[in-house]
Amino acid sequence: MAYRVPPIVTDSGGSPELVVDGVSGFVVPPRDARSIADAIEKLFRDPELRRRMGDAARERIATDFRNEDTVLKTIALYEELVPDPD
Numbered sequence: 001m002a003y004r005v006p007p008i009v010t011d012s013g014g015s016p017e018l019v020v021d022g023v024s025g026f027v028v029p030p031r032d033a034r035s036i037a038d039a040i041e042k043l044f045r046d047p048e049l050r051r052r053m054g055d056a057a058r059e060r061i062a063t064d065f066r067n068e069d070t071v072l073k074t075i076a077l078y079e080e081l082v083p084d085p086d
Contacts, residue, residue: 001018001019001024001025001057001058001060001061002058002061002062003058004051004054004055004057004058005054005057006024006025006026006043006049006050006053006054006056006057007019007024007025007026007057008025008026008028008036008039008040008043009025009026009027009028010027010028010029010030010031010036011027011028011029011030012030015027018060018061018065019057019060020056020060023053023056024053024056024057024059024060025053025057026039026042026043
């Protein structure tokens with residue numbers, strides 16, 4: 001996503017959280033080879049769709065999943081869980 005490549009992910013685990021289906025990539029059912037193949041073919045046959053989704057994917061990662069934000073949230077969680085020694 002950071003390289004403007006629209007992902008195709010399965011609707012399992014944390015992957016669907018990253019992708020807005022049909023906007024920044026495709027979310028398909030697990031173990032559904034036909035859905036995966038269809039998504040690959042859509043992206044292969046439509047350069048404009050690849051570009052648009054790739055741009056949206058990069059924007060989503062850059063704004064919603066910044067490393068700096070993750071670090072700050074993790075520190076805040078640790079501070080909440082571990083009592084202050086004072």
